[in-house]
Amino acid sequence: WGLSAWADGRVEGQVAGDDGGYLEGALVRLPELKLEAVTSADGGYAIGGIPAGSYEVTVSYIGYPPRSARIDVRDGETTRQKFAFSELLELVVVYGEQTASTASALNQQRAADGIVSVGSATDIGQFPDQNVSEALQRVSGVFLERDQGEGRFVGIRGIDPNLIVTTINGVNVPAPENDKRSVALDVIPSELLSALEVSKSITPDMDGDGIGGAVNIKSASGFDSPGRNITLAAQASFNGLQDESSPRASVIFSDTFDLGDNPDSLGIAAAVSWFDRNFGSENIETDGGWFGDLERTDDVEFKGAEEIEQRDYVINRERLGLAANVDYRPNGDASWYLRTLFSSFSDQEYRTRNEFKFDKGDAVEGGDGFATWSDATLEKELKDRYESQDILSISAGGAQEFDRWTLNYRVGYSQADESEPNRRDTEFKIKKVRIGYSNHGERPGLFADPATLEADGYELSEIVIEDNHTDDVERSFKIDLKRDFDAETLNGYVEVGAKLRRRDKTNDIGIRVFDGFPGDPTLADFALDGVDYVQGTFGLGVSEDAIDSYIASNLGSFELNDKDTLAASTGGDYQMDEDVDAVYVKNRLDFDKARIVYGLRYERTAFDAKGLRVIYDDVGAAGDPVPTPVSFSDGYASVLPSVNLRYAVNDNLLIRAAFYQTMARPKFGDLAPGGEVEFEEDDGETVLKAEIGNPGLDPLQARNLDLSIEYYRQDVGLLSASLYYKTLEDFVVLADTAKITDFTQFVGGSRVDKAEVIQPVNGDDANVLGVELAWVQHLSRLPGLFSNLLVSANATFTDGEATLPFRDEKIAMPRQADRVLNFALGYETDRFSSRLAFSHKSERLLGLEELDDPAFDVFQDAHTQLDLGMKYYVNGRWQLNLDANNLTDEPYYAYFGDRRYNAQYETYGRTIAIGVRYQH
Numbered sequence: 069w070g071l072s073a074w075a076d077g078r079v080e081g082q083v084a085g086d087d088g089g090y091l092e093g094a095l096v097r098l099p100e101l102k103l104e105a106v107t108s109a110d111g112g113y114a115i116g117g118i119p120a121g122s123y124e125v126t127v128s129y130i131g132y133p134p135r136s137a138r139i140d141v142r143d144g145e146t147t148r149q150k151f152a153f154s155e156l157l158e159l160v161v162v163y164g165e166q167t168a169s170t171a172s173a174l175n176q177q178r179a180a181d182g183i184v185s186v187g188s189a190t191d192i193g194q195f196p197d198q199n200v201s202e203a204l205q206r207v208s209g210v211f212l213e214r215d216q217g218e219g220r221f222v223g224i225r226g227i228d229p230n231l232i233v234t235t236i237n238g239v240n241v242p243a244p245e246n247d248k249r250s251v252a253l254d255v256i257p258s259e260l261l262s263a264l265e266v267s268k269s270i271t272p273d274m275d276g277d278g279i280g281g282a283v284n285i286k287s288a289s290g291f292d293s294p295g296r297n298i299t300l301a302a303q304a305s306f307n308g309l310q311d312e313s314s315p316r317a318s319v320i321f322s323d324t325f326d327l328g329d330n331p332d333s334l335g336i337a338a339a340v341s342w343f344d345r346n347f348g349s350e351n352i353e354t355d356g357g358w359f360g361d362l363e364r365t366d367d368v369e370f371k372g373a374e375e376i377e378q379r380d381y382v383i384n385r386e387r388l389g390l391a392a393n394v395d396y397r398p399n400g401d402a403s404w405y406l407r408t409l410f411s412s413f414s415d416q417e418y419r420t421r422n423e424f425k426f427d428k429g430d431a432v433e434g435g436d437g438f439a440t441w442s443d444a445t446l447e448k449e450l451k452d453r454y455e456s457q458d459i460l461s462i463s464a465g466g467a468q469e470f471d472r473w474t475l476n477y478r479v480g481y482s483q484a485d486e487s488e489p490n491r492r493d494t495e496f497k498i499k500k501v502r503i504g505y506s507n508h509g510e511r512p513g514l515f516a517d518p519a520t521l522e523a524d525g526y527e528l529s530e531i532v533i534e535d536n537h538t539d540d541v542e543r544s545f546k547i548d549l550k551r552d553f554d555a556e557t558l559n560g561y562v563e564v565g566a567k568l569r570r571r572d573k574t575n576d577i578g579i580r581v582f583d584g585f586p587g588d589p590t591l592a593d594f595a596l597d598g599v600d601y602v603q604g605t606f607g608l609g610v611s612e613d614a615i616d617s618y619i620a621s622n623l624g625s626f627e628l629n630d631k632d633t634l635a636a637s638t639g640g641d642y643q644m645d646e647d648v649d650a651v652y653v654k655n656r657l658d659f660d661k662a663r664i665v666y667g668l669r670y671e672r673t674a675f676d677a678k679g680l681r682v683i684y685d686d687v688g689a690a691g692d693p694v695p696t697p698v699s700f701s702d703g704y705a706s707v708l709p710s711v712n713l714r715y716a717v718n719d720n721l722l723i724r725a726a727f728y729q730t731m732a733r734p735k736f737g738d739l740a741p742g743g744e745v746e747f748e749e750d751d752g753e754t755v756l757k758a759e760i761g762n763p764g765l766d767p768l769q770a771r772n773l774d775l776s777i778e779y780y781r782q783d784v785g786l787l788s789a790s791l792y793y794k795t796l797e798d799f800v801v802l803a804d805t806a807k808i809t810d811f812t813q814f815v816g817g818s819r820v821d822k823a824e825v826i827q828p829v830n831g832d833d834a835n836v837l838g839v840e841l842a843w844v845q846h847l848s849r850l851p852g853l854f855s856n857l858l859v860s861a862n863a864t865f866t867d868g869e870a871t872l873p874f875r876d877e878k879i880a881m882p883r884q885a886d887r888v889l890n891f892a893l894g895y896e897t898d899r900f901s902s903r904l905a906f907s908h909k910s911e912r913l914l915g916l917e918e919l920d921d922p923a924f925d926v927f928q929d930a931h932t933q934l935d936l937g938m939k940y941y942v943n944g945r946w947q948l949n950l951d952a953n954n955l956t957d958e959p960y961y962a963y964f965g966d967r968r969y970n971a972q973y974e975t976y977g978r979t980i981a982i983g984v985r986y987q988h
Contacts, residue, residue: 077141080114080400081149083107083127085168088294091153093175094129095719102559102660106179109262110291114400117472117552127151128719130178131171131784146400170844171784173263178780181656181665182269182712183724183790185209185842189262189288194894194903196937196951196981198343199387200261200285201253207266208788208842208862209281211888211909214931216349216383217954217976220254224268225792225838226866226884227280231732231768236285236461237407239480240275242540244457246486246575246640247737253285255413255457257341257389259301259318262288268792269712269726269774272652272667273548273565276708279730279770279796287391287409288322290335296323301985303949307347308957308977310382314345316983327396335395343387347979350603351379352511353972355423357917357924357964362431362439370434374427376505376512376970378606380599384416404466413457420599420609423447424503424514433504437968440504445497446520447529448591450610453491459484465546472552480544491534494615496526496591510961510973511603523608526591531619531626535578542571559658563667569648573736579636584627594618603975631693635682638695639744642679644736648672666711673733674703677763679741683814691747698741700763706731720782726774734765734800738828745814753821758814762828769797776840785845794836801831801872801882804919826919834870834881846896858894863887874919885912901939908932914962926971929961947985954978 083094090111097104098115100123105113118141126136132153139147169190176186185207192203202219205212213221213229221229229250234241241251265284267274274282303316322337355375362372390410397403429444465478501520506513519525548565596609654667678699684691710728717723743760776790806823842862848855866888868881880886887910895902909931918924936952957978962971 076143077118077120078114078116078146079118079125079139079141079149080112080146081151082111083113083129083151084111084153084294085132086153087168088152089168090292090294091129091175092172093177093179094127094151095179097126097128098123099126100124102658104658109289117554125149129153129171130174130720130780130782131168174780174784174786174844176263176265177786178720178722178778181663181714182267182271183726183774183776184268185266187264187266192258192261192264194901194937194939195892195905196935196953197258198345198953199254200256200258200264203258203261204253204264204266204283205907206860206890206892206905207264208890209268209790209840209864209888210266211864211885212907214960215252215254216347216381217960218254218385220252221250222253222283223883224266224281224283225840225864226836226868226881226886226888227794228883229280230735231278232280233275233278233282234285235282236409236482237287237463238284238478238546239407239461239463239482240542240544240569241459241461242482242484242542242571242573243736244459244484244486244538244540246536246538247735247740249733249735251459251484252457255387255459256285256409256411257318257343257387259320259341260287260339260389260391260409260411262286262292268790269724269772270708270710270728270730271665271712272654272669272708272710273563275567276650276669276671276706276730277732279732279768279772279794287393287407288320288337288339289393289395289405290322290324290337291395291397292337293322296988297321298988299985300987301983303951303981303983305345305951305979305981307345307979309348309350309975310346312346314343314347316343316345316981318342327398330398333396333398335393335397337391337393339389339391341387341389343385345385345387347383347385347976349381349383349974349976350601351377351381351972351974352514352603352970353377353379353974354512354964354970357971358508358969360923362434364431364434368434370431370439371436372426372431372434372439373505373508373512374425376424376426376514378422378424378514378601378604380420380601380606380609382418386414388412401469402466405464407461407463409459409461411459415453415455415457417451417453417455418612419449419451419453420606421447421449421451422514422606423449424505424516426503428499429503437508438504438506440502442502443500444503445499446501446503446516447498448496448526448608448610450494450612450615451492452494452612452615453488455486455488457484457486472554474550474552476548476550478544478546480542480546482542482544484540486536486538488534488536491536492615492619493530493532493534494528494594494610495530496594496610497529498526508968508970510959510967510970512970514604516607521607523592523595524590528585528589528591529583531582531585533580533582533619537576538574540571540573542569544569560656563654563656565652565654567648567650569646569650571646571648573644573646575640575642575740577637577640579633581629581632581636582626583629586622586625589618603973634695635693635744638680638693639682639742640740642677642740642742644678644739645676646733647674661716663714663716664711665714667709669708669710671706671708671731672703673706673767674701675739675763676701677739677741679761681742681760682745684745684747700741702764704767706767706769720780722778722780724774724776724778726772728772730770730772732768732770734767734828737761738765738800739763756814756820756823758823758825760825760827765800765828766798766830768799771795781845783846783848786842788840788842790840792836792838792840796834796836796870799831799834799870800828801870802826802916802919803829803872803874805829829873831873832871834868836866836868836881836884838864838866838868840864856896858892858896860892860894861890863889879916879925880913882913882915885909899941901941903937905935905937906932907935917964923965925965926962927965929963929967931958931960932956933958945987947987949981949983949985951981951983952978953981
């Protein structure tokens with residue numbers, strides 16, 4: 069039940085639709101007192117502090133005609149009033165379940181205090197999305213970052229995913245990756261959620277580190293739907309690059325039970341989801357960039373690459389998700405809950421790679437788009453890597469109401485970990501061969517002389533075995549106390565609260581480098597006849613079974629490279645502790661048509677980091693690595709005011725404005741106190757190259773301004789436009805700090821001819837200006853069959869630029885997409901449902917390989933993807949579905965500075981899935 073304080077009298081009840089299902093987001097009002105409540109997921113509402121008397125209660129819900137009832141309120145008593153809509157509006161009655169789902173999302177968005185977008189579970193299920201991140205891309209203002217063609221990270225309004233807050237049922241989610249704060253949401257199956265909430269403006273009761281916004285993943289409650297609900301689903305999918313099928317299954321259950329003398333007071337919801345996906349990808353990428361000063365043997369310079377790679381991936385990803393929620397609501401004054409979610413993700417990846425190392429030879433010819441090297445090196449490598457990521461989120465809490473006061477409290481525990489046990493990278497090498505490329509562009513045409521097809525010409529040069537583990541744990545406690553104002557004098561409430569967060573993140577790298585092997589084995593002992601690779605000629609492959617058997621039988625006789633092993637195993641280790649204590653005050657005032665929510669949040673951060681930095685006791689090959697302990701402690705405070713205004717011209721036309729200040733703590737990879745050091749020889753000079761973290765980074769600060777107008781159509785539609793502006797200070801960038809760093813510390817004080825020390829530093833500032841547009845409409849006024857069409861479209865246009873200390877000119881905001889477009893065309897009848905979904909993300913800057921040279925800036929090319937989902941309802945319980953992803957086989961392409969210069973080209977193929985669903 070939605071709880072609210074009460075004094076003189078109180079009214080509470082539920083709002084249900086024509087099918088008996090609960091309606092969330094309905095506006096329940098007492099117009100004479102200007103009091104308003106919003107129904108919760110179980111359709112419940114409560115309004116307190118009502119003087120004795122007779123009043124009209126009205127209900128407004130998009131998709132239904134308004135309802136009203138007359139009630140009598142007595143001092144100290146509760147009046148119960150239930151509303152059950154008997155029929156939908158005529159224009160929307162045909163659409164059934166999908167209309168109800170869209171209407172629920174729009175009603176929640178309309179009722180919100182801030183600028184919010186909502187995606188309901190049924191809405192999400194209409195699209196062929198495999199996980200939570202792919203489902204989020206359909207929400208207005210959200211863009212998607214992919215890995216191996218699958219959605220992985222999400223950003224909001226052009227802002228880096230590391231700068232958004234992700235919670236599960238309100239509890240912060242740590243990141244399993246060792247260098248990130250952003251959560252890879254592909255580990256969470258979409259079947260486990262009931263709704264997705266994307267908050268684009270921040271209120272004082274929310275965490276202050278959401279510069280881009282906040283994503284809350286809500287799992288189901290037993291009170292969300294009346295009665296017992298059981299859903300069973302099974303699916304099989306097929307990827308165009310692999311012959312194997314990929315099974316998927318899920319079970320969802322919810323029900324309410326009597327407990328003691330309280331009927332239907334216990335709600336239980338549980339879900340299990342499993343997906344075992346087999347797929348692959350093919351790749352061509354350039355390592356290091358395209359250099360304008362390469363030199364041929366005749367002393368003529370040309371622009372070319374020093375190394376290009378061919379990659380073939382065979383991948384299995386398995387996802388297992390479990391959710392179990394218990395709610396106990398004995399009466400309208402108290403409630404308690406337990407929310408649990410566990411997600412397990414594993415990724416078995418076999419990558420076969422050809423590395424064309426041109427820089428190891430001599431360029432005998434070269435020009436614009438072609439080059440040939442003699443006496444060069446070709447390496448073949450097999451990566452056998454199993455990676456697992458687990459996320460556990462547990463929260464327990466309750467709410468208690470007494471007089472005009474409401475107390476909410478919650479304790480949370482979240483853990484995320486990533487393990488790479490027994491990863492093996494095996495490298496074979498053939499030298500003194502003639503290799504090159506005949507063209508540049510997206511897919512450089514690589515060639516090699518016939519000697520590279522002979523397996524016995526490749527010697528086994530290196531085997532690297534790794535055991536890596538990252539663990540990220542956060543414990544939290546949150547308490548809020550709210551007091552409603554006296555309805556006769558002032559409408560609204562004041563709320564105060566506090567939140568404690570304790571986060572511990574550790575990273576442990578274990579690497580063994582072997583470079584000597586008995587019997588001088590060659591690729592002939594491990595070769596496969598060929599690799600199925602459509603991007604060009606790949607040549608011989610490497611058998612993972614033969615490699616496994618060889619390592620198992622001979623590991624004890626391998627020669628360990630002590631220096632490389634010590635350096636690689638220690639420089640990335642760290643332990644970081646981050647404590648955040650927050651208090652806030654929030655005030656909401658309701659006037660005739662206006663609402664203002666304002667307040668102040670104060671956050672105090674204490675940060676400790678320990679790690680190992682690898683230094684050398686001498687320069688070059690003579691030096692030995694010496695792991696050196698590094699520790700750092702810091703603390704800072706953030707004062708974060710916010711104001712959210714909402715003006716209702718009428719129930720369906722809203723104008724909103726928001727100003728709020730936010731901050732973001734640097735990524736853990738940037739804060740890591742360790743680092744790596746290596747030496748290179750350049751024209752007889754020793755060059756030191758170091759990459760180190762910076763635990764002394766300041767947090768990024770942002771001031772944000774939002775304006776929006778939203779028009780909700782009563783026949784379940786939306787037109788909205790938003791304008792947003794952000795100014796960011798202390799933006800984190802990579803810089804060469806050799807001129808201000810005592811780099812002799814890395815070599816025991818020895819002399820170094822040149823040095824490059826790459827380190828994250830706080831930059832100057834950045835600005836982001838953008839427009840967000842959204843349109844949702846059932847085209848029910850069109851004639852005949854066209855009246856069954858549905859349209860959902862949104863577009864985000866962002867212009868951002870940053871000032872960096874090592875560039876004279878401004879650059880685009882890293883990882884920002886200037887244009888994000890989503891368009892879905894649906895068709896809906898009582899038996900058939902379909903969604904053709906178009907998503908587009910424009911070109912964006914990914915990173916800077918050379919800090920002072922724009923020719924080495926890496927850009928991701930524009931990406932456009934087309935997906936299709938179709939469902940056929942056999943009857944009220946059985947449903948058949950067909951999903952198709954990446955219909956146009958859209959590749960991933962990134963380039964250096966200019967589209968002619970490949971950085972990475974990767975294809976994934978199409979995926980088709982067929983399935984069945986049963987609901988009772």
